[in-house]
Amino acid sequence: MNGKMHQRNFVYKLLWHLVHTVFTIFKCIHDIYLQLECKLIEWRLGNRCEAQILDNLQKATAKLKKMPKHLTILLGTEEPSHNDLAKLVLWSLTAGISFISFYDVQGKLKMNEEELKESVKRILPKTANVIWHNPECSYKNGFSGPKIHVQVLTQKDGHKALVETCKNLSKSNLEISIQAVDEDLRKQYKFPDPDLGIYFGDYFNLCGYPPWQIRLTEFLNIPSHHNLKDYKLINVLRRYNKCEQRVGK
Amino acid sequence: MDLKIIPLMQKLCLDVIKIGRIPNHMALILDGNRRFAARFNEGSLFGNTIGFDRLFEVIKITRYLGVRYCTIYIFSIENFKRSKDEVQSLFDLIEEKIIYFLENINKLKKMGNHSLVPKKLYSMMSKLYLETRMGTDYYLNIAFAYTSRDEIAYSINTIANGLKTKDLTELDVDESLLNACTYLGDLPKVDLLIRTSEPSWLQKFYMNVLNNGRIPNHLAIILDGNRRYATRMNKETQFGHRAGFDRITEIFNFTRYTAVRYCTIYIFSIENFKRSPDEVKILMELAEEKFDEFLMNIDEFRNLGICVKFFGNPSMVPKNLYSTMCKIQMETKMETKYFLNFAFAYTSRDEITHSISTICKGLKSEVITESDVDESLLNDCTYLGDLPKVDLLLRTSGVVRLSDFLLLQIADAQIIFMDCTWPEFSFLKCLYCLIQYQRCQHLVEKSNHHQSTKASMEFRKKCNDDIWKNIKHSSKAIID
Numbered sequence: 001m002n003g004k005m006h007q008r009n010f011v012y013k014l015l016w017h018l019v020h021t022v023f024t025i026f027k028c029i030h031d032i033y034l035q036l037e038c039k040l041i042e043w044r045l046g047n048r049c050e051a052q053i054l055d056n057l058q059k060a061t062a063k064l065k066k067m068p069k070h071l072t073i074l075l076g077t078e079e080p081s082h083n084d085l086a087k088l089v090l091w092s093l094t095a096g097i098s099f100i101s102f103y104d105v106q107g108k109l110k111m112n113e114e115e116l117k118e119s120v121k122r123i124l125p126k127t128a129n130v131i132w133h134n135p136e137c138s139y140k141n142g143f144s145g146p147k148i149h150v151q152v153l154t155q156k157d158g159h160k161a162l163v164e165t166c167k168n169l170s171k172s173n174l175e176i177s178i179q180a181v182d183e184d185l186r187k188q189y190k191f192p193d194p195d196l197g198i199y200f201g202d203y204f205n206l207c208g209y210p211p212w213q214i215r216l217t218e219f220l221n222i223p224s225h226h227n228l229k230d231y232k233l234i235n236v237l238r239r240y241n242k243c244e245q246r247v248g249k
Numbered sequence: 250m251d252l253k254i255i256p257l258m259q260k261l262c263l264d265v266i267k268i269g270r271i272p273n274h275m276a277l278i279l280d281g282n283r284r285f286a287a288r289f290n291e292g293s294l295f296g297n298t299i300g301f302d303r304l305f306e307v308i309k310i311t312r313y314l315g316v317r318y319c320t321i322y323i324f325s326i327e328n329f330k331r332s333k334d335e336v337q338s339l340f341d342l343i344e345e346k347i348i349y350f351l352e353n354i355n356k357l358k359k360m361g362n363h364s365l366v367p368k369k370l371y372s373m374m375s376k377l378y379l380e381t382r383m384g385t386d387y388y389l390n391i392a393f394a395y396t397s398r399d400e401i402a403y404s405i406n407t408i409a410n411g412l413k414t415k416d417l418t419e420l421d422v423d424e425s426l427l428n429a430c431t432y433l434g435d436l437p438k439v440d441l442l443i444r445t446s447e448p449s450w451l452q453k454f455y456m457n458v459l460n461n462g463r464i465p466n467h468l469a470i471i472l473d474g475n476r477r478y479a480t481r482m483n484k485e486t487q488f489g490h491r492a493g494f495d496r497i498t499e500i501f502n503f504t505r506y507t508a509v510r511y512c513t514i515y516i517f518s519i520e521n522f523k524r525s526p527d528e529v530k531i532l533m534e535l536a537e538e539k540f541d542e543f544l545m546n547i548d549e550f551r552n553l554g555i556c557v558k559f560f561g562n563p564s565m566v567p568k569n570l571y572s573t574m575c576k577i578q579m580e581t582k583m584e585t586k587y588f589l590n591f592a593f594a595y596t597s598r599d600e601i602t603h604s605i606s607t608i609c610k611g612l613k614s615e616v617i618t619e620s621d622v623d624e625s626l627l628n629d630c631t632y633l634g635d636l637p638k639v640d641l642l643l644r645t646s647g648v649v650r651l652s653d654f655l656l657l658q659i660a661d662a663q664i665i666f667m668d669c670t671w672p673e674f675s676f677l678k679c680l681y682c683l684i685q686y687q688r689c690q691h692l693v694e695k696s697n698h699h700q701s702t703k704a705s706m707e708f709r710k711k712c713n714d715d716i717w718k719n720i721k722h723s724s725k726a727i728i729d
Contacts, residue, residue: 016461023684077692159624159660162601166627167619170609178602203689204664211656215598219649219664243649247520 027202034223041231050123053230054094060234061095064241068195070099072153072217074209075225078200080109084228086119091233093128093148099191101151105207110154120150133190151191158208161188185212193217196240200225218243255313263313264451268676274318275311279304294338301346312387320390320433326399343393347373390433404430455680456507462687465640467511468504469662471654472497474646474670481670487531492672494539500679505553505587507683511637513590515654519565519599533567536593540573547580554586560632561595562603563719575724582717590633597656604630604657607712617708628657629709632716638662641686645671663693 048056061067071092073085085102092100104110120130129147165184174180189210197219199205204219220236222228255263279300286296304321311319323343329336374393407430411417417426472493479489497514504512517536522529543550543557550557559574566574574593607630611617617626629635639655639662647668651659665682667674 012457013461015458019458019684020462020688023688077695159627159657162605162627162657163622163624166605166608166622167612169605170612170619176602176606176609178598181598181602181605201692203685203693204666205662205693206660206664208660211660212598212601214651215596215653215656216650219651219666245650247523 031223038229042229045231054090057091057094057230057234061237064237066241067096067237068240069097070101070192070194070196071097072101072103072194072197072209072214073225074103074197074199074207075105075109076200076205076207077106078225080104080112080116081226082112082116082119084225085109085116086123087228088225088233089120089130089148089150090123091230093124093130093146095233095237097148099149099151101153101191101194103153103207103209105155105209107154110152113152116152149191153210155208157189158210161185161210162212164188181212185210189213196220196236198222198236216245216247255309259310260313260450263310264449267314267449267451271315273316274320275316276320276322277307278322293335294342297339297342301342308387308389316387318388318390320392322392322395324393324395326394326396329394344373395432400431401427403432404428452503452676453506456503459680459683459687460507463690464508464683465663465686466509467513467637467639467641468509469513469515469639469642469655469659470500471515471642471644471652472671473644473648475672477646478670478672486528487535489672490532490535494535496672496674499676500674501589503676503679505555510586511588511590513592513633513636513639513655515592515595515652517561517593517595518653519562519594519596520653522565522594533570537570537573540570540577543577544573544580547577550581551584554584555581556584556586556588557581558588558590558633559593560590560600561593562599563594563723565594572723572725575720575722578720579724588636590636592654595632596653597651598653600631601627601657603632604628611708616711621708626709630712631657634709634713634716640690641665641682643667643682645669645674661693663689 073088080102089100102109109116117132124130127145129145131147131149133149133151162185165181165188168184169176169180189212193213193215194217197214197217199219199221200223201221202223204221206214218240220239222232222236282296282300283293284296285299286293289295308319324339328339404427408417408422408426412419412422475489475493476486477489478492479486482488501512517532521532524532557577559578563571604627608617608622608626612619612622636658639659642651642655642659642662642664644651644664645667647666649666651664663686665685667678667682669678
């Protein structure tokens, strides 16, 4: 009887590997198809200089009815590429997004934040103002011209921030309501709640992103932020426009 | 003839058919027994006997397929016009078969005009009915001494009497009342959540294959798309919600046989109160109906070891409904095999606020110190404090947001968004999600962040005890 069971278990295991192999093959074919699609789009667009890209982006986003006020990027397990992230800041500024934050769960981006600042400074136009939010510098006011607020979040801004809020609220005599928690967290998070979140890779995992703020955030996928292309961002923004928020109704 | 054993080839064919829609209520008019007998040059008794055997086979097959109600036309009032001998031989045959039924079938009801049935037969039928009353797996209804006109006349008579004695008003009289006053008025019953039948051979096979990979321990589901499904089917929204509930049954029945131990489902959000008062009323009534059914069949939950929990803001739930929910929780409190949690009148922000509020009270009364306050304490003071972290979160209908659901608990979960609506979330789509989960889970586990160790166990225990005290108190306050 045992021998028969072993045989049966072996068959099940074999089938399991088979199913997953078939899925992997399909995924590969799908990925190749997506890459070909990208190559086709790029061939059609031809070689464009920076100015043309920005121009195209502005035109495309002007047609869209709603633009996220705060875009948050979940880097996940990808190795941060400063050039691409800087490009993302530039394009967000062009599209009219006021706040952009990067969630860096591995801590690599935070460690090299200065390098990122340099990359951003290099490619952004002189008229633009980038306001970095980190514990050292305080919020600056009184800028004219296009501006964008940037922030790098790490794990300690996640659940630990809620713990801090808890301790703060216990010391004050305020009644503990949703508004009270929200206000206290706002002091730590600083930015408004994200409207749009972009995650990279095959699967979606929050990795401990600050839980309170993401209750109504739309999460959309871009396969990778390496070699990021503007039309990918435009696609995501277009898809964001189609999302209908009913908030319970 | 055994009512349980089905040959393998038949099982295979039935498993294939099961993938599609199966009728909930099937009605049969058995006809042609005498013609069959004549073909073999035999008397009608031969034909009727074979007819009964064929009936048992059909019962067996339909039961396996998942048909729950089977109504069979055995003897019409018109059949009394046949020769006395034939009628008598039919009655003898039926008597013999009823004795067999008495040993085997789950539920049998007779419907028909009592006054026309010979007394002995009638008493046997009544006995059979009483013995099988509590069965709920499969309903076998036998029409004996029945015609539909007789039944309609009976129904109209009942209603007319009700109008005369002023128990009813003219406004109450509509199609559904006419239906409800027939012999088997309670027939169109809504399906119960738990089915005691095993998953099919094919489903078990798929599960055995999938069990070779990781299976989520805690599965959370945001049901979405009921109303869209209803509009697509050109029906009213209630139809969509009921279809959604049936889908919960199926998916839960399936996951019970995998290694999934916790299943948390988002039924009603605090934001949903913003809908039109009519719709909210319909939803509350549907919830009351379903939870009352749970309560009536609570033994089934206990037999399967299922612990049912409801969580959400208690002050927003209507009192009667809340008492029913608490009663269900109290009755299944000690079960530990599977945990089924329903989020009702819930939003995650409300839960987090409640958690912070509890901790602040604890800090003020100096039961805990500031150094005790950490992430795990925050987690433990939520409505369902002792719940493990979610491994897989599913959301149907193509919406890509979290809508305030379990925001604390999904920090390390894999989140999958499906494009189909919830009532269309079939068994195969569920398999697809599990395969996706298995493909990426090893990567997820690598990037998971770790929680600090637990301190102040007493405080956590006290919070838990307080919650149960409230539940116990509310469960006793059932208002009739």
